[in-house]
Amino acid sequence: MEFRDLKSQYNKYKTEIDSAIHKVLADANFIGGEEVAILEKRLSEYVGVKHCISCANGTEAMTLLMMAWGIKEGDAVFVPDFTFFSTGEVVSFVGATPIFVDVDKDTFNIDTIKLERAIVKVLNERKLTPKIIIPVDLFGLPADYIEIEKIAKKYNLKVLEDAAQGFGGSINGKKACSFGDAATTSFFPAKPLGCYGDGGAIFTNDDKLAELLNSLKVHGKGDNKYDNVRIGVNSRLDSIQAAILNVKLTAFINHELDDVNRVYKEYTEKLKDVVETPVIPEGYISSFAQYTIKLNNKQERDTLQSKLKGEGIPSMVYYVKPMHKQGAFSENKYEDKDFEVTNKLCDTVLSLPMHPYLNAEEISLIIEMIKHVFKTI
Missing domain, CATH: 3.90.1150.10 (Aspartate Aminotransferase, domain 1)
Known part of the structure; x- marks a missing residue:
């Protein structure tokens, strides 16, 4: 018995997956091919946001947003205490301070009452500047964004939805990856929508943010990859993984x-x-x-x-x-x-x-x- 049975999934869609991979091999367009553009369009339409920016993995998706929003030393970012390491790691990676918040005993997601207390405590201490809340859609269940977004507005904070585990979830019909100022997900193989390696994506309705992210993920490119207008990283989803995800997305929806x-x-x-x-x-x-x-x-x-x-x-x-x-x-x-x-x-x-x-x-x-x-x- 498998904990997460990727073998049965592959056997069911073997013809479609093999065909999609072979098309990429035959076209020899391995980076930034049409499969990536098709996937980003389909994902943004499914989630219900304007922009989907694919990248190398879910951790880098969050890191790219830390970079785009200028998060740095002296900033405080609020993160649930019960989650995978990467949600706090991306905060420390850019020099900011993760402020961990206890979770709700029933949903496992960030406790909104304790979240507000943590924000007030940081404000009163005056050592750090509160900047972002990163709720996690733990085990597939969206966090309480109705309350979280109220709190964020009250204290002028951004919300980054960590939907690494949450893709496909929803609240009153509104899909995971569509909450907050931006959202991220992971395509790690065992995730609800997973590829056969690493992969991730960012979702946002902010045109300028999407433009900046598309630059940052390719070495800070300007008009082309040899026109570098800022310091960025190399974080791209390859065409083979996108081709696999296009097959799997259809199965996920169906x-x-x-x-x-x-x-x-x-x-x-x-x-x-x-x-x-x-x-x-x-x-x-x-x-x-x-x-x-x-x-x-x-x-x-x-x-x-x-x-x-x-x-x-x-x-x-x-x-x-x-x-x-x-x-x-x-x-x-x-x-x-x-x-x-x-x-x-x-x-x-x-x-x-x-x-x-x-x-x-x-x-x-x-x-x-x-x-x-x-x-x-």
Whole structure:
């Protein structure tokens, strides 16, 4: 059994994927080919924004925005404590200070009440200048952008939606990657929409920002790549990955998002009285990058994971260490008591196999095994 079954996906779309790759090989147009332009247009239309700027990966997508917005030493950027390292890394990379904020115990996303408290605290200390909020659409569920955007407006902050895991999610019909001043996503293979390597994209309705980003991602180019008007980076999505993503995007739209939500409903219906299952607020749709349950304590979580492994059922812990305890951020001082929810989640969450190609037999096996384990512990 696969945790995220890319093999079944490939076998289903083998003809289309192989054909798309072979076309790029035959055309020998490997960088910036028509496949990239087609993908960017399709992605912007799907999300509902004016511009999609593809790049090398999701981390660089956020880094490019840090550069475009001039974020630097002395600036404060607010980041959820329970997330992947890169969301805080891009802040420190440009010399700014990540301010970690505890998360909501039900949605796993940034706690908006604690977010505002953190902003006020930074303002009162007068050591840093608040600049950006980076909410993360964790495990596929969009963050609470209704409240986040109100807070951002109140304190004159930008919002960068980190939708690395969230592509395909929505709030009242408004798609992930369309919130805030700009949004980013990742095409890492295991993401809801993934390629066969690294890839990422930025989404925005800001014409000038899009123009600047298209320059920054190609060595700060001006009219052409040999006219360099600013210092930039080399961060491009290659044509083969774009060709693969064009095939996968069609599958994602046609059935994959619906299929992962079918699996979510099956899991939740059968497990809700056994473990704490994911909470999806009314009006929200998750793209379920992960299906994450909560156990009562670390021992119970670790026992369940071990028993599942013994039966050939893979599972993962996202995340074993909170951001504020990462050694890379040790020069910043954080109070452990400010992260009560995150600290507990790191000890109690477990993600089960989740992808559009889970069949009824596999789902039933996972559910019955979890029920069996809880009869013995």
